[in-house]
Amino acid sequence: MIGRFDNVIIQTISRLLIPPIQLFALYVIAHGHYSPGGGFQGGCILGASFILMVIAYDIKEAKRMMSEKVNTIFSSLGVIIYSGIGVVCLILSANYLDYGILNKIMPVTIAEARALGIFGVEVGVGITVMAVMVSIFLNLASGGEHEEAEE
Amino acid sequence: MTAQAPILIIIIPLIASFLNVIIGLWRKRLCYPLVIITLSLSVILSISILNTVITQGVIHYRLGGWEPPWGIEYVIDHLNAFILIIVSFISFTIAIYSKRNVEQEFPEKTVYFYTIYLLLVTGLLGITITGDVFNLYVFLEITSLAVYALIAIGRDKKAPLASFNYLIMGTIGACFYLLGVGYLYIVTGSLNMADLGRLLPDLYHSKVVLAAFAFFTVGVAIKMALFPLHVWLPDAYTYAPSTVSAFAASTMTKVGVYVMIRIMFTVFEPRFSIVMLPSTEILGWVASGAMIFGCILAIAQTDVKRMLSYILIAEVGYIVIGVSVANRAGFTGALLYILFDAFTMACLFMAAGAVMHKTGETSIHGFRHLHRRMPLTMAAFSIAALSAIGVPPFAGFFSKWYLVLGAIDAGKWIFAVLLLLSSLLVAVAFFRIIQNVYFPPYEILIAGSEIALPSARNDKITLMDEAPMSMLLPIVIMAAGILLLGFFSGRIISTIIQFTVPGGF
Amino acid sequence: MRFFALIAVIITGALLIYATVDMPNWGDPNSPANIHVSPRYIEKTIEETATPNAVTSVVADYRGYDTLGETTVIFTSGIICILLLRRRK
């Protein structure tokens, strides 16, 4: 349903805009400890940058940057990171998601270990949200009939 | 290991569902074994949890190590453990059953089907095990989303619309539940069930608490398809793939009832739900409406799956009536009914699905003479049907016995009469099918176009053509369960159910 | 259907208005919701998690399990969109 729409101004501007948007998204994810932000918000912004790509060019072009397979792997990778951090806590003989125990494998205090745990979790959430936003958008926009980019 | 069992039972299927996607990209064939292994692990874990609960009492598990009102806590008492075993066992058996059904109905989507199936099981287990009202909402939504999708991929053209209507109703239910959580939070400031149970008694006069209770009840009633709010159920379960309707029919409504019991008797005290409000009285009448209405509509159907859906509505009515009479016998009957009905419904829907797999139709006429073609499936179907009716040696009889006993104990003769009347109606509904299977009326044989080829048709009928092994085995397991569990009902009551009865009954 | 919807909406609205009468005022710092559980999050977030943003620490640590559920929900919906719509040509 989204056909190619060639417009030099739109394509150039989005080329210019996408890197700062992605940088800002990373900032929002990473700086969630000290300012409003976090995994979900940052992931949404990151996903929006890919969606901008799709709108300015077309689905094939966007898929050359991130194929559907990679996207699917990312969407489950994020949740695996999240639940994996919990499993690491389990293996270190604490309760699930008890990040405080991470100080056993890292030279930090318990509170800092918790902060690190929070950061890891936020990264996981961000990856999943980004991948899922893109995948939902692509499937809804094309009715599920988009083709793989030919390599 | 056993100390961490409460969380492992959730995260093993959860992580398996994430891995399933990645493995599916690589080797599609590995998905089915992965699902079977995962779910068999959760069966083992749920048995170990039940064992721990029986020997050591209530399990408390702090997620993230935070103490309860601040963090999320898992609380597992006899009631949770009981429901956990039902859900994990049924999901395991139906996963075995699903293989051929999935291959036949949507061969190119097996990976995603199994991912969603695992998430559905995770959601149900998560609802059952948690001790936090908001955590329950999150898992409720995982379950609901998964079930909407699984219903929508049914082969029937009407499936997406049925699923959409379910989505609208289900979202209303979930939002009402969330509003209930908000109303409790605004007056107490807590989200933990045990903490709420401690704080609420001082606030029972508050109008906010009353509204919260109303929203909880209506929201959960939508989710478990209690009579006037059941409208989404028949369409959804009729058009869903047979694996999904078997699983959803046997577990989702039961978990809904569990949530209702939890809210009414743990978050609120029985004193509030029974004495201060006439809620059990209202529920009792609503449930008896469900029993009669569901059975009458079931008799009117010609499609077997749709008929079973209406029977399911009636069965929800039975369970709720057991809770609403508010005494020991009634409650015992309700819990026994949850167990037996999960087996019965799974068996009935799976048998109907096996017939659909072989003959491609589920109308009652399609069942004619099937006892020669699919003897085992039909035997299992008849056993389950007799159990649903409540014929003595089968499991359903024992639970109905307690339900009637409870109604009489509470002095509510009218409920007892309605229970028996509705059992009679269920019998009428099922004997229409059983008659078609074993002794089809002669005039039906002549009617229709099939008369043109009597000899060919007879050959087809007499040929034994059972469902494939992976379908037959779960059906037989369920039927055996129905045959045997009834005799152990005394054991089940004395080891598990008698501890679940809330104080004050 | 319209009539039925109107009745349902009016009943719900009446219940909501009835309940609102007993609620604490908006913005009241001493309402139960603001004094029972949440002060701990504000007071201890730096000491216990080294994270000044209390929302982040509650999202990902104190109630981190909810967030795992939340992430699972969104993962579910992503997979569902593929399951329902994807058709390879």
Add this chain to the structure above:
Amino acid sequence: MEFIIGKFNYWIYIVLMMIGFYAMIAKSNLVKKLVGMNIFQTAIILFFISIGSKKGATIPIIQEGATGDAVNQAVNVARYINPLPHVLMLTAIVVMVSTFGVAMALIIMIFRKYKTLEEDEILEIMRSEENK
């Protein structure tokens, strides 16, 4: 008067929720139902956020102790709004986004099969197909 002004947010939320609820049940266009669902859910978000507010308070990013020199300074709880409802709504927003995505996917499936999104037209098509 105090009674009405003091609970201003709650009255607004009730009105919003009733609008959304009505649209969800009564509208026959499927997309309008979804819009109603969104209004309904937004109303709930407004309600939760209103619970957590405190007059004169700011966002819950703790200033005391964050800068190195002022460690162990007691935190004034009344200065910061309640973070918990925000957390709950963060989760609920994600759930709502997901529900909306699934609902849109279902709508596309329905449109593929019936070429319309008006519920009564779909029911008519169903009926005419059954009679065939």
